[in-house]
Amino acid sequence: MMSEKVELLHHNVEAINWNRIQDPKDDEVWDRLTANFWLPEKVPLSNDVQSWNTLTDEEKDLTMKVFTGLTLLDTIQGTVGAVSLIPDAVTLHEEAVYTNIAFMESVHAKSYSSIFSTLASTKMIDEAFRWSRENEYLQRKADIVLERYVGDDPLKKKVASTLLESFLFYSGFYLPMHFSSKAKLTNTADIIRLIIRDEAVHGYYIGYKFQKGLEKETQERRDELKDFTYDLLDELYENEIAYTESLYDGVGWTEEVKKFLHYNANKALNNLGYEALFPKEMTDVSPAILSALSPNADENHDFFSGSGSSYVIGKAVNTDDEDWDF
Amino acid sequence: MSALSALLEAARHREHQPDRDPGNGEQLPDGATDPVVVYFSSVSGNTHRFMEKLWARKVRLPLHTSHEPPVMEEPYVLAVPTYGRPEGSGAVPPQVVKFLNVEANRALMRGVLGAGNTNFGDKFCIAADKISAKCGVPVLYKFELMGTQEDVNKVNEGLMKLWQ
Numbered sequence: 001m002m003s004e005k006v007e008l009l010h011h012n013v014e015a016i017n018w019n020r021i022q023d024p025k026d027d028e029v030w031d032r033l034t035a036n037f038w039l040p041e042k043v044p045l046s047n048d049v050q051s052w053n054t055l056t057d058e059e060k061d062l063t064m065k066v067f068t069g070l071t072l073l074d075t076i077q078g079t080v081g082a083v084s085l086i087p088d089a090v091t092l093h094e095e096a097v098y099t100n101i102a103f104m105e106s107v108h109a110k111s112y113s114s115i116f117s118t119l120a121s122t123k124m125i126d127e128a129f130r131w132s133r134e135n136e137y138l139q140r141k142a143d144i145v146l147e148r149y150v151g152d153d154p155l156k157k158k159v160a161s162t163l164l165e166s167f168l169f170y171s172g173f174y175l176p177m178h179f180s181s182k183a184k185l186t187n188t189a190d191i192i193r194l195i196i197r198d199e200a201v202h203g204y205y206i207g208y209k210f211q212k213g214l215e216k217e218t219q220e221r222r223d224e225l226k227d228f229t230y231d232l233l234d235e236l237y238e239n240e241i242a243y244t245e246s247l248y249d250g251v252g253w254t255e256e257v258k259k260f261l262h263y264n265a266n267k268a269l270n271n272l273g274y275e276a277l278f279p280k281e282m283t284d285v286s287p288a289i290l291s292a293l294s295p296n297a298d299e300n301h302d303f304f305s306g307s308g309s310s311y312v313i314g315k316a317v318n319t320d321d322e323d324w325d326f
Numbered sequence: 327m328s329a330l331s332a333l334l335e336a337a338r339h340r341e342h343q344p345d346r347d348p349g350n351g352e353q354l355p356d357g358a359t360d361p362v363v364v365y366f367s368s369v370s371g372n373t374h375r376f377m378e379k380l381w382a383r384k385v386r387l388p389l390h391t392s393h394e395p396p397v398m399e400e401p402y403v404l405a406v407p408t409y410g411r412p413e414g415s416g417a418v419p420p421q422v423v424k425f426l427n428v429e430a431n432r433a434l435m436r437g438v439l440g441a442g443n444t445n446f447g448d449k450f451c452i453a454a455d456k457i458s459a460k461c462g463v464p465v466l467y468k469f470e471l472m473g474t475q476e477d478v479n480k481v482n483e484g485l486m487k488l489w490q
Contacts, residue, residue, distance in 0.1 A: 304484025
């Protein structure tokens with residue numbers, strides 16, 4: 001009995017050899033994730049205290065709610081979502097990448113607590129966590145994904161995980177980007193940008209593994225999984241809209257948040273290998289939010305449409321790739 | 327019914343139509359004047375999917391650095407994704423570096439298209455920026471992941487103008 005249990009737990013485990021890689025993406029993403037590693041303690045959050053005090057009570061309340069909502073998603077992804085992908089991994093390296101993802105989600109979850117303890121009173125913090133346990137839309141969002149995580153279809157789990165990583169966070173991420181565009185809570189925004197960067201790699205990788213899995217399936221199964229993706233996105237979207245309205249109607253930013261949701265839903269679909277669905281007029285996120293996402297970047301990404309003669313050459317960028325011979 | 331439900335319905339409907347190449351029927355009549363795009367796309371294939379929708383002759387760089395890169399004999403635009411390590415060295419895929427180390431290839435490059443993800447902030451499409459700075463050619467356009475229809479249209483129009 002005991003040995004059976006051990007057998008079950010240690011099913012398929014052998015020593016991982018990073019010198020024999022079956023899928024180079026595993027190695028590449030592992031490198032990327034470890035190079036991106038960060039901790040909230042490195043960001044001087046206390047510099048935001050003054051800015052926090054300029055927010056209205058309504059904005060403070062909204063911030064607390066949004067961040068406990070994000071904390072819940074990161075908790076789910078760290079302790080259930082990413083972990084649930086491990087038994088389905090095709091390579092040992094894929095398993096290792098999921099352990100990294102799971103751990104980083106726990107870092108994200110903890111970083112919201114760092115923000116809270118810097119800015120808010122214990123009473124406010126406790127109230128916000130109580131709110132997160134009681135808010136019907138937030139709980140429903142959690143229920144919808146958790147239901148898929150405990151299912152027995154490895155590819156459906158990956159769809160749910162990718163949608164969480166690449167779509168569900170963004171009703172929350174909007175707020176600190178909005179504040180950042182008004183030069184408020186800028187250190188908090190630095191933390192959120194680090195989280196946003198991580199989630200992009202997570203969504204990309206899990207979505208890639210989904211597509212790899214799909215290659216081995218019959219056309220019938222592919223159709224089923226595409227339908228499943230569409231249905232799940234639809235279910236999450238409807239709830240996400242209600243969640244967004246419940247949070248942002250008071251400050252009047254709901255319509256802007258919806259555009260951000262559409263923009264990111266398109267990218268979530270891309271991560272799964274599917275075409276974007278929302279047309280341009282529904283995804284035109286305000287330039288202020290886009291530049292809050294990349295504070296130092298050149299915003300013009302379309303030089304074709306500029307005047308024909310102004311040939312724009314990339315600005316000075318360190319080209320420190322030593323292996324360029326010329 | 328949510329705004330998305332209607333879009334999903336339309337997408338499902340489209341998918342039941344026979345497959346078609348979005349570029350078909352729109353090709354320039356004279357193949358010799360079609361724009362040329364050289365691109366790198368990793369096994370995840372985002373950039374490849376975008377390239378499939380361009381009205382251009384396409385050359386995909388080898389996935390493995392052990393393979394010799396093509397040597398170009400006419401002007402082309404290079405498309406490069408940023409997905410590896412945008413910080414510091416290694417942002418430009420080694421396969422692209424190998425291709426650009428061929429002098430003839432650098433001489434014929436007219437510009438760069440960047441693929442990436444704005445989640446990477448100011449490192450969005452940094453590989454394209456680096457190539458632009460190093461080789462003195464413009465970054466023509468940046469798009470995200472597989473790109474949207476809007477992106478495809480803009481790049482198609484831009485390439486046509488460039489090849490006129």
